[in-house]
Amino acid sequence: MKDIEEITQTLVKFRNERDWEQFHNAKDLALAINIESSELLELFLWKTANEADIEKIKEELADVFAYAFILAEKYNLDVKEIILDKVKRNANKYPIEKSKGIVKKYNEL
Amino acid sequence: MKDIEEITQTLVKFRNERDWEQFHNAKDLALAINIESSELLELFLWKTANEADIEKIKEELADVFAYAFILAEKYNLDVKEIILDKVKRNANKYPIEKSKGIVKKYNEL
Amino acid sequence: MKDIEEITQTLVKFRNERDWEQFHNAKDLALAINIESSELLELFLWKTANEADIEKIKEELADVFAYAFILAEKYNLDVKEIILDKVKRNANKYPIEKSKGIVKKYNEL
Amino acid sequence: MKDIEEITQTLVKFRNERDWEQFHNAKDLALAINIESSELLELFLWKTANEADIEKIKEELADVFAYAFILAEKYNLDVKEIILDKVKRNANKYPIEKSKGIVKKYNEL
Numbered sequence: 001m002k003d004i005e006e007i008t009q010t011l012v013k014f015r016n017e018r019d020w021e022q023f024h025n026a027k028d029l030a031l032a033i034n035i036e037s038s039e040l041l042e043l044f045l046w047k048t049a050n051e052a053d054i055e056k057i058k059e060e061l062a063d064v065f066a067y068a069f070i071l072a073e074k075y076n077l078d079v080k081e082i083i084l085d086k087v088k089r090n091a092n093k094y095p096i097e098k099s100k101g102i103v104k105k106y107n108e109l
Numbered sequence: 110m111k112d113i114e115e116i117t118q119t120l121v122k123f124r125n126e127r128d129w130e131q132f133h134n135a136k137d138l139a140l141a142i143n144i145e146s147s148e149l150l151e152l153f154l155w156k157t158a159n160e161a162d163i164e165k166i167k168e169e170l171a172d173v174f175a176y177a178f179i180l181a182e183k184y185n186l187d188v189k190e191i192i193l194d195k196v197k198r199n200a201n202k203y204p205i206e207k208s209k210g211i212v213k214k215y216n217e218l
Numbered sequence: 219m220k221d222i223e224e225i226t227q228t229l230v231k232f233r234n235e236r237d238w239e240q241f242h243n244a245k246d247l248a249l250a251i252n253i254e255s256s257e258l259l260e261l262f263l264w265k266t267a268n269e270a271d272i273e274k275i276k277e278e279l280a281d282v283f284a285y286a287f288i289l290a291e292k293y294n295l296d297v298k299e300i301i302l303d304k305v306k307r308n309a310n311k312y313p314i315e316k317s318k319g320i321v322k323k324y325n326e327l
Numbered sequence: 328m329k330d331i332e333e334i335t336q337t338l339v340k341f342r343n344e345r346d347w348e349q350f351h352n353a354k355d356l357a358l359a360i361n362i363e364s365s366e367l368l369e370l371f372l373w374k375t376a377n378e379a380d381i382e383k384i385k386e387e388l389a390d391v392f393a394y395a396f397i398l399a400e401k402y403n404l405d406v407k408e409i410i411l412d413k414v415k416r417n418a419n420k421y422p423i424e425k426s427k428g429i430v431k432k433y434n435e436l
Contacts, residue, residue: 002111033149068170072170077167251391280413293384302334
């Protein structure tokens with residue numbers, strides 16, 4: 001079985017055992033992703049990048065991923081496909097010659 | 110090659126071709142995850158869960174995943190491992206018999 | 219008329235002229251505050267604190283304030299009162315002698 | 328003394344007594360606003376707008392305001408002025424006749 005399939009099945013099993021699918025509408029899942037990514041951000045507050053606690057980063061990043069995979073599953077999205085598609089679009093928005101070493105937004109290049 | 114390995118390699122190649130690793134410290138990557146997850150959230154603003162545009166959801170969710178994978182790569186984290194570890198911890202915090210059909214926080218159960 | 223009263227009346231007038239109160243339930247207003255505060259955050263992405271554009275900061279910070287005042291108005295909250303109350307609580311959680319020059323969370327002091 | 332002046336002075340006094348200004352660069356203050364607004368958002372997670380706890384809303388909304396006022400103070404911004412300026416811009420972007428009862432973004436009107 002592939003990585004992402006195994007992750008998704010584990011998350012779905014966890015959710016279903018607790019009968020939580022009823023709460024997991026797409027809007028609240030988007031809220032959950034935001035809340036978890038702010039908990040990740042908090043690990044860096046008032047700190048330099050290197051001062052954050054790696055063990056806590058693992059946990060909060062795992063939470064971001066977990067809700068992101070659950071939202072993908074809700075819409076039957078192929079996570080690899082949507083990411084590779086987005087990379088292709090971004091390659092058009094950010095051509096190498098224009099964006100090398102520069103992090104301006106594509107509409108400011 | 111496994112899914113996650115292929116995704117990560119694609120993202121790293123995209124980044125390196127543009128010489129963007131210099132900007133990608135862990136703190137700013139945590140900011141980027143937050144910003145992308147808010148763009149995802151915006152698709153649901155003033156709407157019910159079903160009214161959001163699925164094509165835009167694919168793109169914004171892909172962005173959340175992309176920065177999350179890039180942050181994981183920065184710390185050499187095994188994404189499957191950190192998620193499965195977190196699910197185990199959550200299984201202890203949220204025992205099935207106590208949390209079935211209930212979405213209270215573990216410290217309120 | 220006091221500052222906050224004038225701000226609130228201006229925002230309410232703007233909202234009511236557009237008949238937008240129907241969309242402004244408290245949950246979506248909390249989403250809007252998050253979305254605006256991420257747009258503020260984006261002004262600092264990949265940058266040091268000093269490199270952000272002050273004119274854009276004014277606009278995004280104004281948006282954060284605007285939705286925060288609208289949410290306060292929704293619950294008939296006195297903004298000055300809730301802030302001064304919170305400062306008092308924080309003064310108990312963060313006694314000067316323990317927290318001077320230290321930004322640990324109160325439960326880690 | 329005006330409301331906003333009194334709020335700002337109270338917050339600045341609290342900060343200075345703890346010698347925290349050293350940590351309060353504009354970028355981390357923008358992070359703090361995001362983190363607090365996510366804590367506010369969390370009060371609505373998996374809930375309808377009416378199910379959130381008003382006492383907790385007061386506290387989290389106060390935190391959002393507190394960091395927003397501290398950031399405004401950092402740049403010597405007049406909070407009333409930046410909000411009223413933004414309302415004027417928004418009145419141009421969202422003319423009453425076009426936006427009455429509609430919450431599309433101005434570039435989709």
